[in-house]
Amino acid sequence: MPPEEPHARPPVLLHLPAFALAHLGRVARGTAKNAFAGQGLSSRAHFVLLCLDEYGELSQRELSDRIAMDRSDLVKLLDELERSGHVRRQPDPRDRRRHALVITAAGVEILKQGERILHQATDEILARLSTEQRVELHRLVLQALGVDQD
Numbered sequence: 001m002p003p004e005e006p007h008a009r010p011p012v013l014l015h016l017p018a019f020a021l022a023h024l025g026r027v028a029r030g031t032a033k034n035a036f037a038g039q040g041l042s043s044r045a046h047f048v049l050l051c052l053d054e055y056g057e058l059s060q061r062e063l064s065d066r067i068a069m070d071r072s073d074l075v076k077l078l079d080e081l082e083r084s085g086h087v088r089r090q091p092d093p094r095d096r097r098r099h100a101l102v103i104t105a106a107g108v109e110i111l112k113q114g115e116r117i118l119h120q121a122t123d124e125i126l127a128r129l130s131t132e133q134r135v136e137l138h139r140l141v142l143q144a145l146g147v148d149q150d
Contacts, residue, residue, distance in 0.1 A: 009023060028125050031121050031125050039117060040110065041113065046115075046117075048063065048078070048087070050111065050114075052102065053108060056102075057092075058100065060098075060101065063101060085106045088104050
């Protein structure tokens with residue numbers, strides 16, 4: 001799903017930063033979804049695996065909070081990842097009533113594939129921007145989100 005032509009949305013709306021950003025978000029989600037289609041992984045599953053690879057064992061609640069995903073949606077996704085052998089639920093050593101999520105070796109392998117897919121999707125989404133503009137856009141988005149960039 002390549003970025004659409006600018007005239008596809010009313011200029012009166014595109015002049016509103018909130019609308020333009022929300023629209024870019026929809027384009028990005030659609031492009032990523034299409035890029036992952038048929039690859040045995042979704043962009044949301046990729047984000048889950050990335051967090052587990054980066055942070056190690058996490059509870060479902062911790063993971064849900066980190067990736068800002070509704071807990072019931074996350075449970076369904078985790079069920080799929082567990083069935084595919086990419087994630088393992090195991091007793092949480094900190095709280096025996098809970099389970100800790102762990103990425104498996106198969107999860108680490110498919111994560112590499114997901115990185116390539118996401119990189120290609122990002123190139124497609126931001127095709128009209130130079131490398132410097134992409135870096136600046138990312139920096140500005142993180143700044144607007146209040147993310148410390150040091």
